[in-house]
Amino acid sequence: MKRRKPPPARAKWSQRVTQTSNALSLEPGVFTLRDPKAVARSLRRSAEQSRRRKSEPFRSAMSMLNFYINRAGRTLTPGGRKRLEAAKDELRALYGRPRRKKRPSNKK
Numbered sequence: 305m306k307r308r309k310p311p312p313a314r315a316k317w318s319q320r321v322t323q324t325s326n327a328l329s330l331e332p333g334v335f336t337l338r339d340p341k342a343v344a345r346s347l348r349r350s351a352e353q354s355r356r357r358k359s360e361p362f363r364s365a366m367s368m369l370n371f372y373i374n375r376a377g378r379t380l381t382p383g384g385r386k387r388l389e390a391a392k393d394e395l396r397a398l399y400g401r402p403r404r405k406k407r408p409s410n411k412k
Contacts, residue, residue: 335376340391340393347369350365
């Protein structure tokens, strides 16, 4: 079985987007915080203070969280994914948005 070569430097576009996008100016290490409430509060702070965002603060914060979850997909541990999904609910609560209902799972 052959070993895969590491991706070339240009393949790390998602890291560049997280650091330099016009969505938000994020606090360093926001997605590595252990508490979902702390992640949500940090994203809210960033969204409220950022002058680089193009939409309302809630949408910017939620979109950056979804972007990170989707881009880190393969390297995110199940516990890390659960923590960040919980941060979505906390973010909704901070902005007074209704909690989403869980969809039925297709897994058998």
